[in-house]
Amino acid sequence: MTPASDTTRKALSRRIKQHVIGRPQDFYTITLPGLETLCRGELEALEDPPADLRVSKGGVAFQGRLTSCYQANLMSRTASRVLMRIQQCKTRHFDELEERVRAVPWELYLKIDVSLEVRASIRRSKLYHSQAVSERILKAVSARLALNGRKDAGTEREGPVQCIWARLQEDRLTLSLDSSGDPLHKRGIKTTGGPAPLRETLAAGALMQAGFDSQTVLCDPMCGSGTFSIEAAMMVKQIPPGGQRSFAFMDWPAFRTPHWDYLRNRAAVPAPPLPAPRIQASDRSRTTVDQLAALLPASGLADAIDLRQRDFFDISAPATGHRRGLIALNPPYGRRLGQPEATPRLVGEILHKLQRDFRGWRMLMILPAQGLLRQIPFPVEAQAVMHGGRPVWLTIGDVPA
Numbered sequence: 458m459t460p461a462s463d464t465t466r467k468a469l470s471r472r473i474k475q476h477v478i479g480r481p482q483d484f485y486t487i488t489l490p491g492l493e494t495l496c497r498g499e500l501e502a503l504e505d506p507p508a509d510l511r512v513s514k515g516g517v518a519f520q521g522r523l524t525s526c527y528q529a530n531l532m533s534r535t536a537s538r539v540l541m542r543i544q545q546c547k548t549r550h551f552d553e554l555e556e557r558v559r560a561v562p563w564e565l566y567l568k569i570d571v572s573l574e575v576r577a578s579i580r581r582s583k584l585y586h587s588q589a590v591s592e593r594i595l596k597a598v599s600a601r602l603a604l605n606g607r608k609d610a611g612t613e614r615e616g617p618v619q620c621i622w623a624r625l626q627e628d629r630l631t632l633s634l635d636s637s638g639d640p641l642h643k644r645g646i647k648t649t650g651g652p653a654p655l656r657e658t659l660a661a662g663a664l665m666q667a668g669f670d671s672q673t674v675l676c677d678p679m680c681g682s683g684t685f686s687i688e689a690a691m692m693v694k695q696i697p698p699g700g701q702r703s704f705a706f707m708d709w710p711a712f713r714t715p716h717w718d719y720l721r722n723r724a725a726v727p728a729p730p731l732p733a734p735r736i737q738a739s740d741r742s743r744t745t746v747d748q749l750a751a752l753l754p755a756s757g758l759a760d761a762i763d764l765r766q767r768d769f770f771d772i773s774a775p776a777t778g779h780r781r782g783l784i785a786l787n788p789p790y791g792r793r794l795g796q797p798e799a800t801p802r803l804v805g806e807i808l809h810k811l812q813r814d815f816r817g818w819r820m821l822m823i824l825p826a827q828g829l830l831r832q833i834p835f836p837v838e839a840q841a842v843m844h845g846g847r848p849v850w851l852t853i854g855d856v857p858a
Contacts, residue, residue: 469605469710473565477523477711481508483542484526485633486517488535491842491851492662493517496535503528504723523711526636527720530706531699534661534688536641540622540633541566548630549583551593558597558632566634567619568710569607573598577623584625594623594632617708638705645702646687646756655684655787655823659844661698664689666840667783667821667853674777676784676818677738678769683749683762685785686738690761693735697724701756727757734763737775741768770806774815782818784811790825804829817858824850 484507488496493512500507500519505528507521519525529539544561548554567573575591575598584590598621599607620635642657664685669675671693677685691698700721706712740746746766753759774782788807790800804824811820812834820837824830827850830839837854 469564472562473711476562477565478713481520481522482526484519484521484529484636485540485542486519486529486533486536487538487540488516489537489656489659489662489842489844490515491840492535492658495662495665496533499533499535500529503532504720523706524716524720526706527704527717530637530641530704531697531721531724533641534665534692534698535658537658538635538637538640541636542631542633543621544630544632546630547628548625549628551584551589554584554590554630555593555597555600557630558594559601561598561601561632563598563601564605565711566709567598567602568708569602569605571708572618574618574620575623576620577625579625580627582625582628584628590623590625594621617703617705619705619708634709636704636706636709638703641699643702644687644691644698645700646752647682647684654682656844657684657688657698659823659842659849660684660785660787661688661692662842663821663823663851663853664692664783664785666851667785667819668781669783671735673735673781673783674775675736676775676782676815677736678740678767678772678784679786679788680738680740680749680764681745681787681789683738683752683764685787686736686749686762686764687752687756687758689736689785690758693731693761694728694758695726696728696757697721700725731760734761735780736762738762738764739767739769739772741766770810772814774818782815784815784818784820786820786822788822800825801829801832804832808833811856815856818856820852820854820856822852824852826850 486496497510497512497517500510500517505524507519507525509520511518526539526541529536543566546557548557573595575594577587577591579585579587617638622633622635624631644657669689675689680686743766746764750764753762786807788803835854835857837852839850839852841848842851
């Protein structure tokens with residue numbers, strides 16, 4: 458390294474420390490629509506809670522230092538992704554777009570040799586072609602990084618992709634950098650899922666909405682790939698949802714490994730072993746049960762989950778002692794059944810089973826259509842949540858004793 462290049466590197470390091478590490482940044486946490494309030498509560502409960510939390514449809518905005526971003530990715534069970542806001546400006550022409558994007562000091566946020574992707578969404582703007590907008594932004598960012606030594610022509614890049622999110626609404630451009638990488642529902646535990654699997658973020662949000670805590674006995678009698686059970690077990694054992702995966706921010710120039718290691722180690726203090734499992738999980742499929750059983754030892758959740766092959770309609774309610782009982786149900790509706798017309802009949806059979814064998818239990822059931830709520834003969838609260846591009850209804854109520 459020449460003295461000139463060493464001086465340049467040190468100057469860049471000082472700028473990163475001053476403008477990125479040393480200052481509060483604006484962030485936006487994306488959630489499934491319907492989980493925003495729960496996500497805000499999680500952010501407020503962080504060890505170093507961020508400031509200026511603002512809920513909007515589909516997310517929560519906040520201000521904080523990079524460590525707040527690390528904690529949000531590590532600790533939130535309901536967040537889907539955490540974006541760092543980089544720039545906001547007005548733009549109505551492609552030349553103006555490139556000029557505004559090229560003026561951003563991207564060298565403070567991105568390594569010069571990084572693989573880049575741009576995701577653009579556009580509403581009511583003069584620039585309306587998302588692919589063309591993405592290409593112009595990518596060109597402008599690359600041009601800025603070229604001033605710091607980036608070479609694009611003929612270069613194949615390896616390693617993680619850094620994603621820039623561009624939102625253009627009514628000619629106002631918001632540029633954000635994705636800090637998460639893979640969506641946060643990917644906890645790093647499950648490698649496969651069943652047909653139309655339940656997202657971990659939705660399962661965690663539903664359990665939180667139903668009041669699940671360490672004093673609750675959970676029955677998950679149609680467990681499938683085990684999403685309800687795994688999320689509940691992680692809550693009981695106080696395991697951070699992001700503790701077994703990596704994040705895009707780990708490849709930022711501003712990332713400092715000691716800061717991250719400190720936060721992760723503090724969050725990873727293990728809970729004492731459970732004297733008995735708090736979660737009763739079962740499924741009628743032997744293959745499904747075997748696949749889930751293979752995951753539990755390495756994840757540290759085996760002592761929290763009693764897993765068996767059983768049909769829901771053949772079981773009795775587990776003993777709860779002095780604890781509350783919660784039964785969580787995500788039945789194989791519609792296309793997963795192969796018989797969409799059978800859904801109302803299945804709901805009716807489930808409700809009959811609950812009223813016969815689960816009296817006094819709290820029920821959490823995910824319904825695929827609002828009209829099915831009319832079949833429930835006891836009071837419930839229902840909330841629509843988007844899942845896989847479709848609304849589902851989180852349905853919570855107490856089965857009469």
